[in-house]
Each structure stands twice: as structure tokens, then as C-alpha cells.
Amino acid sequence: MNLRQLAEKLNLSQTTVSRALNGYPEVNETTRKRVLDAAARYHYRPNYRARGLATGRAMSIGHVIPASNQPQMVNMIFADFIAGAGEVYARHGYDMVISMVRDEDELRAYRGVAEKGAVDGILVHSPTCDDPRIALLSQLEIPFLVHGRSSRVRSDYSWLDVNNARAFERATRHLIGLGHRRIALVNGQEQLDFALRRRAGYLKALRDSAIAPDSILMRTDEMSEPYGHVTASELLDLPDPPTAFLASSVVPALGIRRAIEERGLVMGRDVSIICFDDRISYLPNGLEAPIFTAMRSSIRAAGRRCAELLIDRIARPDSTTVTELWEAEFVQGQSTGPAPG
Incomplete structure (x- = not known):
């Protein structure tokens, strides 16, 4: 079943059905649920290549990893974050593009993927306290979101962080x-x-x-x-x-x-x-x-939420920046007790 046939069954426009499937906020929840239920019932699978051609999007999200951070590719924390983000990308039809670059080429790599239109958005990892990537990506006018914050950057940008x-x-x-x-x-x-x-x-x-x-x-x-x-x-x-x-x-x-x-x-x-x-x-x-x-x-939940926020920014490029600060939960375990003596 294609998009036109699904829209006909629902007696809705193809635009409305497409926006409901892709999480656009202007579609009310009743309509969105009706569309999603019908898509599941009729085993509808969107043609992402056609959607990309129609929207002018690459249907990809970029992650740039410099050589000095390549050990994190086998780091369990990074892997769990990527797994969480990947779940959301797959649900929305996005591919994950991971670029491995030399440290001295990192900023050039961000500029390259943005100017070539190779990705629709970029997720920034491991920010430093005065991170130059934020200013660069703001200048390039590509949707991006930072996992973490940069203490000395005073410009407005989107981020998700733990307190x-x-x-x-x-x-x-x-x-x-x-x-x-x-x-x-x-x-x-x-x-x-x-x-x-x-x-x-x-x-x-x-x-x-x-x-x-x-x-x-x-x-x-x-x-x-x-x-x-x-x-x-x-x-x-x-x-x-x-x-x-x-x-x-x-x-x-x-x-x-x-x-x-x-x-x-x-x-x-x-x-x-x-x-x-x-x-x-x-x-x-x-x-x-x-x-x-x-x-x-x-960290897996953080990966999911970062992906959701970035995809929303891609869908609404003129929206204001979004920030989320999560509080960590205290968990009592077996590893603490009164100081000896």
C-alpha cells in the first residue's frame, strides 16, 4: 500500500497523512492516532527514498567522531546512547551517518556535511567548556543538538544535559x-x-x-x-x-x-x-x-530524547531552540556506609 491509497482509505489528504506519520505538531492527536492505527492495520511502509526526493531531505543525521575520541566507538556508554538514538531514527525513517575524521579535520568535516546537504541535522557529542563547533554549526544554519552543554558559550543553541x-x-x-x-x-x-x-x-x-x-x-x-x-x-x-x-x-x-x-x-x-x-x-x-x-x-533514554528533539528541529527549522536539563536519581546501593572509626 502506498501513501495515496492509505490517504484514500482514511478520506484524508496525502499531506495530512504524511504529516501525521512524521510527527508534525500541527496534526491533532486524534487524527495522528487514527493514521498510525490505520498504517499498522494495513501494514503500510513508507517509501523513504521517495519521501526524501519529495521533501528535499537526505533522511540522514550526522555524528562526527574525531580520531582522539574513536575509543568511544567501543565505549558502552556511547554505544548505549547511539542505540537509543538509532531506535528513534529508524522509527522516523532516518539513517545514521557516522564520520570518522582526524582531529584537525573535525570542523572542516562539519562544514562539509552541512554544505553538501549530506545530512539533515547533526548531533554533537562530548562538548568542551568553550566548544567551537556550536558557533560553526549556528553559522552553517543546519539543525543541530548538543548532548551536554558548553559552559562558556553564551549564544542560543539546543541541548539536552543532566544536572x-x-x-x-x-x-x-x-x-x-x-x-x-x-x-x-x-x-x-x-x-x-x-x-x-x-x-x-x-x-x-x-x-x-x-x-x-x-x-x-x-x-x-x-x-x-x-x-x-x-x-x-x-x-x-x-x-x-x-x-x-x-x-x-x-x-x-x-x-x-x-x-x-x-x-x-x-x-x-x-x-x-x-x-x-x-x-x-x-x-x-x-x-x-x-x-x-x-x-x-x-544514557539510552538520553539518546532517544536527543534524537526526538533533533528530528523535531528538522521538521520545524524556524522553531525556537529547545533545552532540557534532567535531574539524576539517587539510588541507595550496597557500596556506602558510615566512615570507619
């Missing part, structure tokens, strides 16, 4: 409330905006409790299990070791736990851990009960 500062402030306060004073921060790479916000939340909680920050307890690197293990091993061997760790992901938290257990200590009794839990599909924080006390926000 990282508040999440880490809350996590640090929880540990302070348990009596911990030597709290280590095992952070992500601090050229990235999210990690700077997390450090800011951690420091604010310490200052508010009149605890002097100790630079030796603050580490930053790519969020891997070996990074968590090496860092925790070094810190636990100090003359005055931390009694608690705040980790930027469940992945380094696993390495921290390994270092704790290698020393014959018990997580949650001798040393506490709170981590940020992205609710990774292939690395759940426990099954029936959480292993780690955590600040939780699903």
Missing part, C-alpha cells in the same frame, strides 16, 4: 553525612564540560561543609576500569587514604572496588563508593538490587 553539578554535590553531601571527610574524586576527562561540572558540584559540597579540598584526592582521565583500579590503588596506599570514592561512572567504580578487595577491605564497610550510573544496558548496576550507591540517569 551534573547537582548530582555530584548531592552525592558528596551524602558521603559527608555518613561521616566521611577524605573523599576522592575519580572524574572523567576534565577538558569535557560534564566533568568540570561534576568537579564543581563535589567542591561546592566540600566547601559548604568546611572541608578543605585536597588536590591529591582529585583525579581525571578516561573512564575505564583500569583507570579506577590504578587510581584507587595509589590513593589507598597513601599514609592518610580516602575513606570514600566518588566515581564518574560505574565502569571505573568496578576498578575501585577491585582495588579495595585486593587490600582485604570490604566495600561499604571499610571504604565507600558512590558512582554515576548511566544505566548501561550491558553493564547493569546489579539486577534485583543496586550494587553501587549511585546518581542514576539513563
Whole structure:
């Protein structure tokens, strides 16, 4: 069945049916539901190639990955985000275009895909605090959305982010409330905006409790299990070791736990851990009960929502920018307890 036949069965115009299927906001919900139900009943499958020719769209969304970030292609967090976005792209008939480029060619790659019309929109990953991609994409006048924020960029742009500062402030306060004073921060790479916000939340909680920050307890690197293990091993061997760790992901938290257990200590009794839990599909924080006390926000859900917001911007290019700030959920696990002694 083609679009014309579906429209005839519904006694609606082809334009109305097309807009209902593609999520245009001007179609009321009653009509949209009627169209979607009929499409399912008659097994209607849109011809995306024809739709692209008719609308002048490429029916593709771009993701540009520089060489220095290529390890994230096998990173579980990035993979889950892409999986969530991909679910939405497929539902709306969009292809995902991932371009791997040298670092020095990254801005040129954004300009190239925009000027060639190779994609209809771009999803920007891992923003820095003063990210030049935002100004460039605004000049190119291509729909784009940033997963995260760029602290020093004052221009108007669309983004979705987690309130990282508040999440880490809350996590640090929880540990302070348990009596911990030597709290280590095992952070992500601090050229990235999210990690700077997390450090800011951690420091604010310490200052508010009149605890002097100790630079030796603050580490930053790519969020891997070996990074968590090496860092925790070094810190636990100090003359005055931390009694608690705040980790930027469940992945380094696993390495921290390994270092704790290698020393014959018990997580949650001798040393506490709170981590940020992205609710990774292939690395759940426990099954029936959480292993780690955590600040939780699903990265897969973020991928879905970013894709939805970007597709809406593509459909309505003259709409105002949209921003969403998600609050992380506190989850009590088995990894925290009162400070020893």
C-alpha cells in the first residue's frame, strides 16, 4: 500500500497523512492516532527514498567522531546512547551517518556535511567548556543538538544535559553525612564540560561543609576500569587514604572496588563508593538490587530524547531552540556506609 491509497482509505489528504506519520505538531492527536492505527492495520511502509526526493531531505543525521575520541566507538556508554538514538531514527525513517575524521579535520568535516546537504541535522557529542563547533554549526544554519552543554558559550543553541553539578554535590553531601571527610574524586576527562561540572558540584559540597579540598584526592582521565583500579590503588596506599570514592561512572567504580578487595577491605564497610550510573544496558548496576550507591540517569533514554528533539528541529527549522536539563536519581546501593572509626 502506498501513501495515496492509505490517504484514500482514511478520506484524508496525502499531506495530512504524511504529516501525521512524521510527527508534525500541527496534526491533532486524534487524527495522528487514527493514521498510525490505520498504517499498522494495513501494514503500510513508507517509501523513504521517495519521501526524501519529495521533501528535499537526505533522511540522514550526522555524528562526527574525531580520531582522539574513536575509543568511544567501543565505549558502552556511547554505544548505549547511539542505540537509543538509532531506535528513534529508524522509527522516523532516518539513517545514521557516522564520520570518522582526524582531529584537525573535525570542523572542516562539519562544514562539509552541512554544505553538501549530506545530512539533515547533526548531533554533537562530548562538548568542551568553550566548544567551537556550536558557533560553526549556528553559522552553517543546519539543525543541530548538543548532548551536554558548553559552559562558556553564551549564544542560543539546543541541548539536552543532566544536572551534573547537582548530582555530584548531592552525592558528596551524602558521603559527608555518613561521616566521611577524605573523599576522592575519580572524574572523567576534565577538558569535557560534564566533568568540570561534576568537579564543581563535589567542591561546592566540600566547601559548604568546611572541608578543605585536597588536590591529591582529585583525579581525571578516561573512564575505564583500569583507570579506577590504578587510581584507587595509589590513593589507598597513601599514609592518610580516602575513606570514600566518588566515581564518574560505574565502569571505573568496578576498578575501585577491585582495588579495595585486593587490600582485604570490604566495600561499604571499610571504604565507600558512590558512582554515576548511566544505566548501561550491558553493564547493569546489579539486577534485583543496586550494587553501587549511585546518581542514576539513563544514557539510552538520553539518546532517544536527543534524537526526538533533533528530528523535531528538522521538521520545524524556524522553531525556537529547545533545552532540557534532567535531574539524576539517587539510588541507595550496597557500596556506602558510615566512615570507619
